[in-house]
Amino acid sequence: MTAHPKQPPSAGALSAFAGLHHAEEPLLLPNAWDCASARALAGQGFRAVATTSLGVAAAAGLPDAEAATREETLRLAFTLGSEPFLLSVDAEGGFSEDPDEVAEFARELYAVGVVGINLEDGLGPADRHAAKIAAVKEAVPGLFVNARTDTHWLGDGDATDTLARLDAYQQAGADAVFVPGLTDLRQITTLVRHAQVPLNVLYAPGGPSVPDLADVGVRRISLGSLLYRRALGAALEAVAEIRAGRTPVGPTPSYREVARQVAP
Template sequence: MTARPKHTTPHAGADSAFAALHHAEEPLLLPNAWDCASARALAGQGFPAIGTTSLGVAAAAGLPDGAAATRAETLRLARALGPEPWLLSVDAEGGFSDDPDEVAQFARELHAVGVAGINLEDGLGPADRHAAKIAAVKEAAPGLFVNARTDTHWLGDGDTTDTLARLDAYQQAGADGVFVPGLTDLRRITALVRHVRVPLNILYSPDGPAVSRLAEAGVRRISLGSLLYRRALGAALEAVAEIRAGRTPAGRTPSYGEVAGQVPPR
C-alpha cells in the first residue's frame, strides 16, 4: 500500500475518538444504518463507528429524502443511539434549515445526546450559505465532527473548479472533513486528497474503486450511504420471490432471538 498524505486535525474541539478514526492507519469504513436494529447489528460486527443514512430514515418513515422533512425522525434516532458504546455520525441532509442558527441548534441537540459527528450536504445551493452553516455548527458544538458534503458530482456535472472552490470554502469555515459523493475516478480522487487539508470522504460504489484502492489514494473515510438499506430491501424482495416460487430463500437470516436481543432491557 502506498504512503498516504498526513493530515492534522484543524480544530482542537474535534480532537475526539471519532476524529482520531479519520487519522488512523487504515481509513474509516463507515456503514450507514437506518434504525436501531440495523445500527446495533452493524456495531455487533465490530465497526467502531456507525453513520445514519438520510434516505433510509426518510423512506422508513414514509417521507421524502433531501426535503428537510425528517428533522424529528433523525433526532429521535440520534437520541436512541447516541448513548450506545460505539460512535455515531448523523446524516442531517442540509441541517433541515437554510438558517445557520437553526442548523446550529439542531447540531447542539445532537451533540447533547452523544452524537460524535454530523454530515451536512450543500445540495448544490450557495456555497457561502453552507459555509455559514458549518461555522455556526462549529461555534455551537465545537466537539462535533463536521463532515461537509458537496454535491457537485452527485447532483451536478462534477465541475472541478466548482468542487475545489466549495471544498476550500467549507474548510475555511471549519469543516473537520469533506465529502464528495458520486466521485469514482481514482485520479481525480487522488488529486482531491492532495488538495484538501482535512480528511477526504468518498462514497463507496460497487462500480467504483475497491476499498483498498481508495485507501492507497489517501481517502480517509469511506461511507456506504444508503447502499445497505437498498440491499436490505432487495434481499427482502428476492426472498419473497423465492418463497412465492416454492423455493427456500438463500442467504443468512438472523433469528428472532438475535434481533429481539438487540433491544436492551429497560
C-alpha cells in the same frame, strides 16, 4: 440491551472519532437506518456507525433531502447517541437554511451523545453552506463536521466548482470534506492532495475498491444508503423465492436475535 443515560459525548469519544480519520487504515463507515441495523453493525466490530438519510426517510414514509425528517433523525439519535459505538448523523442540509437553526439541531444531537454530523450543500450557495458549518462549529466545537458537496452527486462534477466549495467549507471549519458520486481515482487523488482535511468518498459497487481508495489517501469511506437498499433487495428476493416454492438462502437473523437488538 442496557439503556445508557443521555449525555454529551466524552472528550475521549470525540477524540476517538476524529482519530479514526487519521488512522493507518481509512475509516469504513457503514450507514444504519434504525436501531437494529445500527446495533447489528456495531456488533460486527465497527467502532463508528453513521445514519443514512434515505433509509431514515424511507422507513418513515417521508421524502429524502427535503428537510422532512428532522424529528425522525433526532429520535434515532436520541436512541443511539449514548451507545458504546460512535455515532455520526446524516442531517441532510441541517433541516433548515438558517445557520442558527442548523446549529441548534447540532446542539440537540451533541446533547444526546452524537460525535459527528454530515451536512450536504445540495448544490445551493456555497457561502450559505459555509455559514452553516461555521455556526455549528461555534455552537459545538467538538462535534465532527463532515461537509458534503453535491457537485458530483447532483451536478456535472465541475472540478473548479468542487475545489472552490471544498476550500470554502474547510475555511468555515469543516473537519472533513465529502464528495459523493466521484469514482474516478485520478480525480479523487487530486482532491486528496488539495484538501487540508480528510477526504470522504462514497463507496460505489463497480467503482474503486476500499484498498484502491486507501492507496490514494482517502481517509473515510461511507456506504450511504447501500446497505438499506441491499436489505430491501434481499427482502424482495426472499419473497420471490417463497412465492416460487423455494426456500430463501442467505443469512437470516433469528427473531430473538433481532429482538435482543432493540430490547430496552
